[in-house]
Amino acid sequence: MTAPILPAPxxxxxxxxxxxxxGVSQAPVREALRERSSxxxxxxxxxxxxxxxxPLPG
Structure with missing residues (x-):
């Protein structure tokens, strides 16, 4: 299994x-994005x- 490619800022x-x-429904993706936003x-x-x-602080 390869590591996922992270999208650019x-x-x-x-x-x-x-x-x-x-391979999942939109609900878990929406929740994950909401958590990442917080x-x-x-x-x-x-x-x-x-x-x-x-962008990550650097």
Whole structure:
């Protein structure tokens, strides 16, 4: 098994695409993105639900 490739900061995260990639429904993907947003690893940008990975502090 290979390690997943992380999206670059600023890349739009699409729930449906992520769900298909991981073979799950959108609900767990949505919950995971919500959790990552609360820890500031993902940021929500306008328009609503436009989620993108945040750059890591460096």
């Amino acid at each position: 600023g890349t739009r995260l699409v729930e449906l695409q992520l769900a298909r990639e991981f 820890t500031r690893l993902v940021e929500s940008l306008p328009p609503a639900r436009n989620l993108r990975p945040r």
